[in-house]
Amino acid sequence: MRTVRDEQEVFRGELFEAGILVPTGIDGVYLRSQAFEEIVRGIDRLVSAAGADEHATTLHFPLVVPRTLLERTDYIRSFPDLSGTVSSYQGGELGYAGLLEALDTAQDWSAQLESTDLALCSAACHPLYPTLPTQLPAGGLRFEVFGTCFRHEPSPDPARMQTFRQHEFVYVGDPVEARRHRDRWVERGLQLHRSLGLPIEAVVANDPFFGRFGDILAASQIDEALKIELVSPICSESSPTALTSANCHLEHFGLAFSLCNPDGEVAHSACVGFGAERITLALLHTHGIDPGDWPPAVRDRLWP
Amino acid sequence: MRTVRDEQEVFRGELFEAGILVPTGIDGVYLRSQAFEEIVRGIDRLVSAAGADEHATTLHFPLVVPRTLLERTDYIRSFPDLSGTVSSYQGGELGYAGLLEALDTAQDWSAQLESTDLALCSAACHPLYPTLPTQLPAGGLRFEVFGTCFRHEPSPDPARMQTFRQHEFVYVGDPVEARRHRDRWVERGLQLHRSLGLPIEAVVANDPFFGRFGDILAASQIDEALKIELVSPICSESSPTALTSANCHLEHFGLAFSLCNPDGEVAHSACVGFGAERITLALLHTHGIDPGDWPPAVRDRLWP
Numbered sequence: 001m002r003t004v005r006d007e008q009e010v011f012r013g014e015l016f017e018a019g020i021l022v023p024t025g026i027d028g029v030y031l032r033s034q035a036f037e038e039i040v041r042g043i044d045r046l047v048s049a050a051g052a053d054e055h056a057t058t059l060h061f062p063l064v065v066p067r068t069l070l071e072r073t074d075y076i077r078s079f080p081d082l083s084g085t086v087s088s089y090q091g092g093e094l095g096y097a098g099l100l101e102a103l104d105t106a107q108d109w110s111a112q113l114e115s116t117d118l119a120l121c122s123a124a125c126h127p128l129y130p131t132l133p134t135q136l137p138a139g140g141l142r143f144e145v146f147g148t149c150f151r152h153e154p155s156p157d158p159a160r161m162q163t164f165r166q167h168e169f170v171y172v173g174d175p176v177e178a179r180r181h182r183d184r185w186v187e188r189g190l191q192l193h194r195s196l197g198l199p200i201e202a203v204v205a206n207d208p209f210f211g212r213f214g215d216i217l218a219a220s221q222i223d224e225a226l227k228i229e230l231v232s233p234i235c236s237e238s239s240p241t242a243l244t245s246a247n248c249h250l251e252h253f254g255l256a257f258s259l260c261n262p263d264g265e266v267a268h269s270a271c272v273g274f275g276a277e278r279i280t281l282a283l284l285h286t287h288g289i290d291p292g293d294w295p296p297a298v299r300d301r302l303w304p
Numbered sequence: 305m306r307t308v309r310d311e312q313e314v315f316r317g318e319l320f321e322a323g324i325l326v327p328t329g330i331d332g333v334y335l336r337s338q339a340f341e342e343i344v345r346g347i348d349r350l351v352s353a354a355g356a357d358e359h360a361t362t363l364h365f366p367l368v369v370p371r372t373l374l375e376r377t378d379y380i381r382s383f384p385d386l387s388g389t390v391s392s393y394q395g396g397e398l399g400y401a402g403l404l405e406a407l408d409t410a411q412d413w414s415a416q417l418e419s420t421d422l423a424l425c426s427a428a429c430h431p432l433y434p435t436l437p438t439q440l441p442a443g444g445l446r447f448e449v450f451g452t453c454f455r456h457e458p459s460p461d462p463a464r465m466q467t468f469r470q471h472e473f474v475y476v477g478d479p480v481e482a483r484r485h486r487d488r489w490v491e492r493g494l495q496l497h498r499s500l501g502l503p504i505e506a507v508v509a510n511d512p513f514f515g516r517f518g519d520i521l522a523a524s525q526i527d528e529a530l531k532i533e534l535v536s537p538i539c540s541e542s543s544p545t546a547l548t549s550a551n552c553h554l555e556h557f558g559l560a561f562s563l564c565n566p567d568g569e570v571a572h573s574a575c576v577g578f579g580a581e582r583i584t585l586a587l588l589h590t591h592g593i594d595p596g597d598w599p600p601a602v603r604d605r606l607w608p
Contacts, residue, residue, distance in 0.1 A: 022363065022435050026370050026421060031431060034362035037450075058338035059326065062467045063367045064424075064454065066330050067414075071407065080393035080403055085417055086424065087391050088456040089384035096515045099384055103375065108419075110371075113389055115414030116456060117330060118466070120368070120390065127335060131326050146341075150368065152392040152420060162422070163366045211400045 007235035008157040011285060015158055018289045027154040028162035035291055039280040042302030044167055046195075047274045048144065050188050051169045056142040061127045063148040063163065067119040069130070072256050075122045078209050078217065082151040084120035087113040120150035124166035125271045129257040132172060138262045140173015145271075159234050159241045159281050166273040173261060178248060178268035182228070185246045185272035189230045192274075193243060197298050198232050198282050205229040205245060226250065232282045243279050246272040311539035312461040315589060319462055322593045331458040332466035339595055343584040346606030348471055350499075351578045352448065354492050355473045360446040365431045367452040367467065371423040373434065376560050379426045382513050382521065386455040388424035391417040424454030428470035429575045433561040436476060442566045444477015449575075463538050463545045463585050470577040477565055482552060482572035486532070489550045489576035493534045496578075497547060501602050502536050502586050509533040509549060530554065536586045547583045550576040 002010070015021040022031035067085055070076040076083050089099060089112060102109035121127060124147025132141065145168040153160060171181035186202050193200040205227035209217040221227060227247040231240035247270060253259065254267035261267050287294040306314070319325040326335035371389055374380040380387050393403060393416060406413035425431060428451025436445065449472040457464060475485035490506050497504040509531035513521040525531060531551040535544035551574060557563065558571035565571050591598040 024370055024431065024434070029366060029368055029370065029422070031366075031435065032364040034364070037364050060336040060338070060341050062333060062335070063452070064333055064467050066328055066333065071413075076393075076413070077404065077407060080400070080416075082392070083417075084390045084392050084420070084422075085414060086388045086454075086456070087414075087419065088386075088388050089380075093515060096384070100381065103381060109375075109380070110389060110391075110419030112384075113387075113419070115391065115412075115417070116388070118333070118388075118456075127328065130328070131335065148367070150390075152390070152422075163368050211397060 004236040004239060005156065011235055012156060012158040014289050015281075015284070020284065020289065021158065026162075027156050028160055030158075030161065036280060039283060039291060039302065040165070040276045043274065043276055043279050044146075046192055046301065047167045050192055051144060054142045054144070054169060056144040056169060058144040059128065059146070061121060061124065061145065061147040063121055063150060064118050065121045065127050067115070067117050069126055070119050070122065072130070073122070073126050073253070074256070075126070078214075079122065080210055082153055083122060084150045084152055086116045086118040086120070088116050090114045090116075120163075121147060122149060122151070123147075124149055124168050124273055125170045128170060129172075129253045129259070129269075132257065132259055134258045134260060136173050136259055136261055136267050140171055140177060140261070140267070143170045143172075144168070145170055157235065159278050161277055164278070165276040167276055168271050168273045170269065170271040172253070172259060172267055172269040175250075175265075175268040178270040182246045182248045182270040182272070186228050186230070189244045189246060189272060189274070193230060193232065193279070195301055196279075196283060197295060198243070198279075198286055200230050200232050200243070201240070202228050203231055205242070205247075232286075234278075234282050234285050241278055241282065242275070243282055244272065244274045246270070308540040308543060309460065312459075315539055316460060316462040318593050319585075319588070324588065324593065325462065330466075331460050332464055334462075334465065340584060343587060343595060343606065344469070344580045347578065347580055347583050348450075350496055350605065351471045354496055355448060358446045358448070358473060360448040360473060362448040363432065363450070365425060365428065365449065365451040367425055367454060368422050369425045369431050371419070371421050373430055374423050374426065376434070377426070377430050377557070378560070379430070382518075383426065384514055386457055387426060388454045388456055390420045390422040390424070392420050394418045394420075424467075425451060426453060426455070427451075428453055428472050428577055429474045432474060433476075433557045433563070433573075436561065436563055438562045438564060440477050440563055440565055440571050444475055444481060444565070444571070447474045447476075448472070449474055461539065463582050465581055468582070469580040471580055472575050472577045474573065474575040476557070476563060476571055476573040479554075479569075479572040482574040486550045486552045486574040486576070490532050490534070493548045493550060493576060493578070497534060497536065497583070499605055500583075500587060501599060502547070502583075502590055504534050504536050504547070505544070506532050507535055509546070509551075538582075538586050538589050545582055545586065546579070547586055548576065548578045550574070
């Protein structure tokens with residue numbers, strides 16, 4: 001019987017074979033074909049259309065962000081093993097001979113580099129919060145966000161890439177409206193995935209918090225049902241893949257970035273994030289490796 | 305009299321004021337507006353159209369690549385100060401207390417991280433070469449490449465971002481055809497920028513090679529006129545900005561990645577790279593901060 005790992009490797013092999021992804025020798029890091037990108041664009045268009053009535057401000061984020069963001073969001077405490085920071089050579093002319101020697105003798109030259117003030121973005125909406133006014137307007141603020149995330153978790157599962165895009169709608173402001181935002185987007189998300197012929201189900205998320213207290217944080221996340229994932233079986237019926245997630249942050253970012261509502265209370269926030277790569281892979285797994293052969297209804301939705 | 309630095313800061317201030325770029329607190333790292341991205345898309349469409357007759361294979365690259373790529377391309381020797389590698393926490397449960405203590409006491413927690421096998425991509429076409437067959441077909445191979453590059457060079461010049469996109473056309477194969485590719489794209493590039501109303505000029509490039517031998521490498525690059533830059537005055541007439549560059553690599557990547565032509569000789573390569581962010585900024589500087597007010601001919605070219 002084939003294991004989940006086997007299924008993942010078979011599917012990844014098909015993607016390589018068809019040239020939809022090109023291997024780089026590192027699990028979770030791939031070159032992507034134009035066919036792959038055209039599916040992503042189709043999904044982006046549908047997600048934008050689903051949120052058009054929010055009249056949100058649209059922002060595009062870089063993968064590289066200030067390193068302090070990992071501290072301010074607490075990401076480095078909760079998921080240190082998934083985090084990424086950027087190092088560079090800063091030793092000037094004096095240290096250059098040492099760097100060359102390490103390179104010439106095939107030693108580990110990373111010891112010659114030093115950490116910069118930059119990190120890789122860990123969640124698409126994180127760069128947004130430090131840009132917001134600390135006094136929010138009545139009714140809150142709405143954003144549509146295109147971000148790229150990094151997670152250091154090499155895996156042969158093609159749906160677990162080390163860098164991936166998230167297309168988000170974020171609400172910051174009133175506590176009740178934040179929860180409504182989350183709930184509305186669970187419904188919209190289910191509808192959007194179903195309209196593409198994908199089997200999809202909403203479940204309470206269970207994030208891999210790190211360390212001794214990680215289990216407690218994870219249990220509390222489940223108890224409070226703060227984060228809902230829309231999951232679809234890509235390579236496994238029993239461990240389906242989260243394609244999209246909708247998350248109530250409560251006061252987390254409000255406190256971290258001193259965001260206040262007009263009533264003086266700490267702002268709440270919530271976001272929905274559509275995983276462009278994962279939805280693309282779910283479509284390729286469900287409808288077949290050649291988008292030219294997909295059901296006309298799905299093709300018409302993606303490329304009207 | 306205003307210095308170049310003054311001009312750069314004034315222009316960046318205008319971009320911030322108009323919400324086209326949003327500051328993150330780090331020079332060269334910005335959030336981008338939808339208006340900015342729509343200009344980038346228009347440019348991408350024009351560049352693709354200019355190369356449509358090449359029938360190139362299109363690939364999209366991630367910003368994160370195998371760290372060994374910096375060694376194999378020699379980038380880490382030539383530009384160590386601009387390079388970036390990725391570190392992550394790999395200390396398991398045992399080291400976690402140390403990480404938390406560093407965070408709690410506002411110490412530098414980067415010492416708790418270790419280098420991974422990943423780096424940031426330093427030039428858009430670099431991830432291509434290790435994916436090529438070592439025996440190239442007669443006539444060589446052509447690629448259209450969308451890549452994102454990282455350069456660790458914080459600057460208040462909005463045109464010097466730390467991450468930026470390059471839209472490239474790459475040829476690998478015959479030495480004569482490689483040079484033709486470069487020369488043809490210099491002409492096409494000049495035409496493309498002129499059609500957008502940009503002042504543009506082709507000059508021999510002068511890259512900032514690092515270290516004692518850097519001057520020699522730079523002098524040789526100039527003598528052989530291998531790399532041609534298409535420059536336009538954004539914030540300075542005397543130091544115009546390279547928007548696009550066309551580069552003969554000679555045998556550099558052929559040797560590094562063991563690429564052979566059918567005649568058994570080492571393959572040559574050449575590429576042209578259009579700098580999406582810089583062309584966008586040149587348009588905003590030349591035609592004004594509001595794309596709605598741009599000359600109709602330019603708008604029609606970008607958004608037909």
